[in-house]
Amino acid sequence: MAGKPVRPVNAIDQTRRMLSLVTYLRERPGARVEDVARAFGITEDELVSDLDVLPMCGTSFRGGDLLDIDTDGERIWWHNPAALAAEAAEPLRLAADEATALLVAARAVATLPGLRESDRQALLRATAKVETAAGEAAGASSRLSVTFESEGGVFADVDRAIAERRRLWIRYYSPARDEVTEREIDPIRLVSVGHTYVEAWCRRSEARRTFRLDRVAEIRILDEPSAPPEVELRDLSEGLVQPAAEDPEVVVEVGPGGRWVAEYYPHDSADELPDGGLRITLRTPDPASLRRLALRLGRDGRIVSPPELAQSARLAAREALAAYDGIESVQAADVTEAAGASGPQAPRPAHATQAGPDGGRT
Numbered sequence: 001m002a003g004k005p006v007r008p009v010n011a012i013d014q015t016r017r018m019l020s021l022v023t024y025l026r027e028r029p030g031a032r033v034e035d036v037a038r039a040f041g042i043t044e045d046e047l048v049s050d051l052d053v054l055p056m057c058g059t060s061f062r063g064g065d066l067l068d069i070d071t072d073g074e075r076i077w078w079h080n081p082a083a084l085a086a087e088a089a090e091p092l093r094l095a096a097d098e099a100t101a102l103l104v105a106a107r108a109v110a111t112l113p114g115l116r117e118s119d120r121q122a123l124l125r126a127t128a129k130v131e132t133a134a135g136e137a138a139g140a141s142s143r144l145s146v147t148f149e150s151e152g153g154v155f156a157d158v159d160r161a162i163a164e165r166r167r168l169w170i171r172y173y174s175p176a177r178d179e180v181t182e183r184e185i186d187p188i189r190l191v192s193v194g195h196t197y198v199e200a201w202c203r204r205s206e207a208r209r210t211f212r213l214d215r216v217a218e219i220r221i222l223d224e225p226s227a228p229p230e231v232e233l234r235d236l237s238e239g240l241v242q243p244a245a246e247d248p249e250v251v252v253e254v255g256p257g258g259r260w261v262a263e264y265y266p267h268d269s270a271d272e273l274p275d276g277g278l279r280i281t282l283r284t285p286d287p288a289s290l291r292r293l294a295l296r297l298g299r300d301g302r303i304v305s306p307p308e309l310a311q312s313a314r315l316a317a318r319e320a321l322a323a324y325d326g327i328e329s330v331q332a333a334d335v336t337e338a339a340g341a342s343g344p345q346a347p348r349p350a351h352a353t354q355a356g357p358d359g360g361r362t
Contacts, residue, residue: 017042018050025069026081033074051076099134103127154213155190157221158198162187165226168200171218172211180217185209186228201228247283250290250309254278254301261293261301279304291316 017040024039025031037047054067068079106127110120161168168187173180185200188208195212202209208231249268254261256276267282284290287309294303294313303310 014050018054021050022054022067025076025078029078029081031076033071033076036076048073096134099130103130103134106130154216154219155196157219158187158190158213161221161226162189164221167203167222167224167226169220169222170211170216173215173217184222184224185211186226188228188231189233199233201231247285248287248306249281249283250287250306251304252280252282252290252293252301253304254280254297255299258297258300261297265293277301288312295320 021036021040024036028036033044033047037044040047048071051069051071054069057067070077070079106123110123110127158168160166168185169182170185171180171182181204184203185198186203187198187200189199191197191199191210195214197210197212199208199210201207208228252261253273254277259276259278262270262278262280265280265282267280269281271279273279287306290303290309291313294301295317303313
C-alpha cells in the first residue's frame with residue numbers, strides 16, 4: 001500500500017478531498033488507485049474508503065441519480081458521469097420537507113459558537129436565498145428549532161482549530177483522578193466512538209492523549225500554531241481503548257456478578273475461578289483509573305495486582321465507607337434528637353440545650 005498521509009486529516013479536509021475527487025475521476029476514466037492516492041496524498045486504503053462512500057452521493061436527497069463508481073483495487077471506473085452532468089445542469093428543486101430540513105439545519109449551524117464570522121455570514125446569506133426560493137414551503141421551518149448539546153461549542157472550536165492548525169487551551173475534567181487540569185493541546189482529529197473525542201498531542205504530558213468533549217469545562221483557541229509530531233493514526237474500529245503491549249499489567253478478580261468486566265474491558269486473558277468468577281489480566285496506560293472500577297464492583301470484585309494499586313483501591317473504599325457512615329451517624333443523631341424532643345417518655349439530660357425560636361440556644 002501507499003505511504004501514510006502527509007498530515008492528519010479531519011472531517012472538513014475529507015469532505016473537501018471527496019468533492020475534488022469527483023472532478024478528478026470524471027476527467028480520468030480508469031485511473032489507477034495508486035496514482036490517485038499519490039495525487040491526493042493519502043493511502044490506498046483511505047482512497048478505497050472514500051470510494052465506498054461516494055456511491056451513496058448524488059444530485060438530490062431522494063436517490064435515483066447516485067454516483068456509479070467502483071474499483072477492482074487497481075483501477076477506478078465511473079460509469080455514469082454524463083448522466084449526472086446533465087442532471088446537475090437542471091435547476092435544483094426542493095420538496096417542502098427538503099426545504100424545511102435544510103432551513104432548520106442551516107439556522108441551527110449558524111448559532112454554533114466558534115463558527116468563523118465570515119462563514120456565519122455566508123451561511124445566513126445562503127439561508128435567505130433558500131427562504132425566498134422556497135416561498136410558502138419555508139413557513140414551517142420558522143416554527144421549528146434545533147439546539148445542540150453543550151459540547152457543540154467545544155466541537156466547533158476544536159474543528160476550527162484543526163482546520164486553521166492552531167493550538168488549544170482547555171480545562172479538562174478527569175474522572176479517574178476527580179480533578180480539573182489545564183492543558184495546551186495540538187489537536188489531530190475528531191473521532192466519534194459512542195461519545196465525541198478529540199485526539200491530540202498534549203503539551204503537558206508530552207504524549208498523545210484523547211479528550212472527551214463533554215468533559216471540557218473551558219476551551220480557548222490560541223494564536224500559537226498547532227505542531228503535533230507525526231504520529232500514526234490509530235485504527236479505532238475495535239474501540240477507543242486499545243491498550244499497548246508496554247502498558248502496565250493489572251490483575252482483577254471478579255465474582256459471578258462481575259463477569260461483565262470481561263465484556264467491557266479489553267484484556268489479555270480471563271481465567272475461570274472455582275466460584276464462577278474470573279481472574280482477568282488487562283493492560284492500561286493509567287492503572288489508577290481502575291480504582292473507580294474496584295469501587296463500582298464492591299463485593300463483586302477486587303484488584304489483585306499491582307500491590308500498590310490494590311492498596312490504593314482498598315483505601316479509597318474505606319474512605320468512601322467512612323464518609324457514608326459519617327452521613328448515617330449524623331442522620332441517626334438528628335432522628336434521635338427529634339424523637340427526644342417530641343417523645344413523651346424520652347428523658348432529657350439536665351445540661352442539654354434547646355434551640356430557641358430565633359435559632360439561638362436557651
